[in-house]
Amino acid sequence: MFMKIPSLKSVTKKIEITNLADPELFYVPLKSYFGEMKPLVNVGQKVQQQLPLAKGKDGSLVHAPVSGEVVDLSYQINGLPHLLIQNDFANTVYINKEIESASAIADKIRLAGIAGSGGAGFPTHIKYDANQIETLIINGVECEPYLTADYALMSDEPEKILRAAHIAAKLFGAKNIVIALEKQNRELVKVFQSCIDFSDDISFKLLPNTYPQGGELQLIKAVTGKEIPKGSIPANEGVVVSNVGTLWAIYNAVENGKANTERIVTVSGTGAKKYGNFRVKIGTSVSHILNQLGIDLNQTDVVLGGPMMGNIVSDLKQPITKTSGGVLSFKKSETKENNCIQCSYCADACPQHLMPMQYASAKFDNDTKKYVQFNLSDCIECGACQYICPSNVPLMQSISEGKSLLKSLQNSVAI
Amino acid sequence: MSKASTYKAPIVTSKLRVSGVMLDVIIAMLPLVFFSYLAHGKYSMMVIGTAIGSALITDWLASWFFLKKTNSPLDGSAIITATLMAFTLSPYTPLYMVAFGGAMAVLFGKILWGGVGKNRFNPALVGREFMVAFFPVVMTSASVWTAGSYTVVNQLHPFSVFGQGEIINYLNATFYNTNGALGEYSILFLALGGIYLVARRRIGWQIPTGLLVTFFALSLWFQDSISNYSIAGVLLGAIFMATDMPSSPNSNSGKLFYGMMIGAVAIMCLAGGIKHEYMSYSILILNGFSSKINEIFIPRSWGRSTDLPLRVKQTVLITLQIITVSLAVLGLNYYGYIHYLVFVYLAYMIFNFHFFTQQKLQDPI
Ligand code: SF4
Numbered sequence: 209m210f211m212k213i214p215s216l217k218s219v220t221k222k223i224e225i226t227n228l229a230d231p232e233l234f235y236v237p238l239k240s241y242f243g244e245m246k247p248l249v250n251v252g253q254k255v256q257q258q259l260p261l262a263k264g265k266d267g268s269l270v271h272a273p274v275s276g277e278v279v280d281l282s283y284q285i286n287g288l289p290h291l292l293i294q295n296d297f298a299n300t301v302y303i304n305k306e307i308e309s310a311s312a313i314a315d316k317i318r319l320a321g322i323a324g325s326g327g328a329g330f331p332t333h334i335k336y337d338a339n340q341i342e343t344l345i346i347n348g349v350e351c352e353p354y355l356t357a358d359y360a361l362m363s364d365e366p367e368k369i370l371r372a373a374h375i376a377a378k379l380f381g382a383k384n385i386v387i388a389l390e391k392q393n394r395e396l397v398k399v400f401q402s403c404i405d406f407s408d409d410i411s412f413k414l415l416p417n418t419y420p421q422g423g424e425l426q427l428i429k430a431v432t433g434k435e436i437p438k439g440s441i442p443a444n445e446g447v448v449v450s451n452v453g454t455l456w457a458i459y460n461a462v463e464n465g466k467a468n469t470e471r472i473v474t475v476s477g478t479g480a481k482k483y484g485n486f487r488v489k490i491g492t493s494v495s496h497i498l499n500q501l502g503i504d505l506n507q508t509d510v511v512l513g514g515p516m517m518g519n520i521v522s523d524l525k526q527p528i529t530k531t532s533g534g535v536l537s538f539k540k541s542e543t544k545e546n547n548c549i550q551c552s553y554c555a556d557a558c559p560q561h562l563m564p565m566q567y568a569s570a571k572f573d574n575d576t577k578k579y580v581q582f583n584l585s586d587c588i589e590c591g592a593c594q595y596i597c598p599s600n601v602p603l604m605q606s607i608s609e610g611k612s613l614l615k616s617l618q619n620s621v622a623i
Numbered sequence: 624m625s626k627a628s629t630y631k632a633p634i635v636t637s638k639l640r641v642s643g644v645m646l647d648v649i650i651a652m653l654p655l656v657f658f659s660y661l662a663h664g665k666y667s668m669m670v671i672g673t674a675i676g677s678a679l680i681t682d683w684l685a686s687w688f689f690l691k692k693t694n695s696p697l698d699g700s701a702i703i704t705a706t707l708m709a710f711t712l713s714p715y716t717p718l719y720m721v722a723f724g725g726a727m728a729v730l731f732g733k734i735l736w737g738g739v740g741k742n743r744f745n746p747a748l749v750g751r752e753f754m755v756a757f758f759p760v761v762m763t764s765a766s767v768w769t770a771g772s773y774t775v776v777n778q779l780h781p782f783s784v785f786g787q788g789e790i791i792n793y794l795n796a797t798f799y800n801t802n803g804a805l806g807e808y809s810i811l812f813l814a815l816g817g818i819y820l821v822a823r824r825r826i827g828w829q830i831p832t833g834l835l836v837t838f839f840a841l842s843l844w845f846q847d848s849i850s851n852y853s854i855a856g857v858l859l860g861a862i863f864m865a866t867d868m869p870s871s872p873n874s875n876s877g878k879l880f881y882g883m884m885i886g887a888v889a890i891m892c893l894a895g896g897i898k899h900e901y902m903s904y905s906i907l908i909l910n911g912f913s914s915k916i917n918e919i920f921i922p923r924s925w926g927r928s929t930d931l932p933l934r935v936k937q938t939v940l941i942t943l944q945i946i947t948v949s950l951a952v953l954g955l956n957y958y959g960y961i962h963y964l965v966f967v968y969l970a971y972m973i974f975n976f977h978f979f980t981q982q983k984l985q986d987p988i
């Protein structure tokens with residue numbers, strides 16, 4: 209049973225993508241899905257836009273968003289290292305011959321530093337190292353409230369998404385391409401159909417406006433009927449799911465030889481005075497974005513990402529990453545925590561069919577076994593349980609504490 | 624903010640609040656209160672009013688004294704507990720007893736467990752059983768149940784517009800009659816209250832459905848060996864008592880099993896000669912198994928499969944345990960020792976609060 213959450217998208221839905229002025233200082237995150245990345249440049253080095261800056265163990269790359277000078281290689285924000293670039297505003301571009309000359313599409317994708325733009329930022333070149341794929345699902349279901357970055361991409365640049373979809377489908381031999389959209393966005397069907405690149409192998413799947421319909425596992429079930437557990441690889445089931453933002457980045461890489469150094473970010477929320485969908489370079493700090501828009505930082509809580517799964521920003525230097533779809537500000541509010549009344553609403557709302565209230569009792573009873581017993585590892589941290597809880601029981605806190613507890617136990621067993 | 628930054632949190636939340644949940648339960652009970660007025664007028668009102676008054680005062684004092692909280696009477700739970708307890712009483716119950724019941728329901732049914740949401744047993748029924756244990760003679764005496772011939776409205780005939788006959792008489796009686804306990808005067812509105820609560824998703828359909836189907840199926844089967852029961856009383860138990868959130872299981876399959884077992888145990892009680900307390904005992908017995916049921920009936924996670932042999936084994940085991948406990952209760956009842964259970968419970972609650980609950984008052988669960 210999924211729940212309906214007010215989408216609150218109307219404020220930004222119809223706003224075209226615009227550019228945002230670049231900041232003087234960029235904080236490029238040195239973290240990929242598989243951990244920290246190693247810098248390829250030195251302090252003091254002059255870099256041009258698009259130059260590879262760092263490389264992860266899996267080959268993931270991150271590139272210079274602008275031209276300028278490297279001023280720090282390990283600037284810590286929230287315990288994560290960032291590479292600092294002083295923008296020289298010259299905008300000189302490094303012509304990345306490698307991307308253009310790479311013969312395999314998968315190599316181009318890796319060299320362009322593309323990571324899934326919707327979820328955890330899984331490296332796309334690894335995901336696309338797949339064959340015997342039946343269905344490519346294009347995830348246009350932006351089920352987080354407020355966010356319209358994907359919507360803006362689909363309505364402003366649908367040809368690019370279709371082109372990239374064809375490129376991807378060809379790469380792993382997918383026979384069908386399914387564009388998944390929420391019913392509330394059904395007007396996009398026409399937008400896609402009127403593109404030159406539209407073809408017969410593309411179909412649409414309109415899904416209810418419920419949360420979290422855009423979660424990968426839930427989407428796969430809705431489109432193909434296959435229910436696969438968390439932790440399994442969809443490609444083994446003949447399915448690949450890609451976000452529209454990822455496809456957009458693939459288009460830029462394959463057709464234009466451009467590395468992935470920018471994304472679309474929705475600025476919205478109850479505390480925002482200006483709204484919109486902006487083209488923002490990776491590494492731009494949250495404070496820069498809010499300053500540009502004249503949003504008062506003292507009276508708002510800021511969220512990076514969506515309001516359900518995003519992070520509440522504790523350090524405003526925190527930058528836009530390849531996965532941040534939104535910068536949302538909310539008027540500060542106090543939520544009062546009450547006793548759990550055992551209403552089971554959290555269990556009803558959980559897309560993974562878990563019993564979240566048990567994680568709260570595991571936390572407060574210091575009962576680690578309970579986390580395992582009630583299948584905590586199947587939790588996708590979607591926040592639906594916390595959203596619905598009438599008592600504001602700290603469910604997400606219990607869940608994240610439980611997960612780190614289990615992880616540390618696993619590690620100690622491994623040793 | 625310092626706390627918030629350490630974990631991801633949805634910053635938007637639903638508008639649903641505990642008070643909203645409580646309000647819906649009160650809405651579902653209101654017609655029944657109205658019918659109790661029609662039936663026994665001021666006597667009904669005095670009983671309900673006394674129960675609520677006593678519960679609220681106890682809630683306020685005991686929350687302050689034991690829980691160090693002063694705002695809890697406002698959450699509506701004491702009103703619901705008190706009204707539900709009153710629903711199980713005769714309108715002619717002496718008011719000092721009602722006041723005692725209301726106070727015990729809140730104190731031993733809720734506060735000493737640590738407050739709202741933490742109770743393991745239905746507080747309304749706890750209050751009722753305290754009354755039965757402390758005033759056994761009055762609670763079961765015929766005089767309390769037949770004393771009043773005072774009724775405001777004797778009969779209502781809403782269905783008579785459709786004609787006459789046996790069925791119409793039966794339907795009229797379903798709509799309204801003046802027999803039985805305070806909450807039992809309108810079977811129709813009991814059912815409508817249940818439908819309302821299910822439609823508003825305040826209770827799951829699983830508990831009432833499982834309970835009623837099992838109960839009525841078994842009652843047909845064992846027709847000859849069970850004594851009379853009150854349909855309204857069974858409905859009241861199935862819809863309002865068994866569904867008490869904290870004392871019932873959380874998962875859908877668990878709720879279904881729990882409801883079915885209450886139905887079965889209620890029939891056992893009837894067959895074992897328990898006249899008035901069959902619903903109350905069966906619900907309280909199953910309350911005691913709720914957390915066990917939660918651990919057995921864990922929903923199947925997305926994309927995974929249930930270990931069926933294990934599930935069957937655990938279900939059989941817990942069913943045997945429930946039957947054993949029920950037989951023990953029947954035995955105690957037969958030899959007239961059942962009220963000692965309440966005294967044991969009383970002692971346990973004080974011990975438990977002193978040594979355990981007290982340390983966890985700040986925890987939300
Ligand atoms: S955060 Fe986890 S437990 Fe909560 S609803 Fe989502 S999947 Fe279920």
Ligand code: SF4
Pocket residue numbers: 547548549550551552553554555564565568593596597598599600601603
């Ligand atoms: S939604 Fe909140 S109050 Fe209800 S059972 Fe879950 S944790 Fe408890």
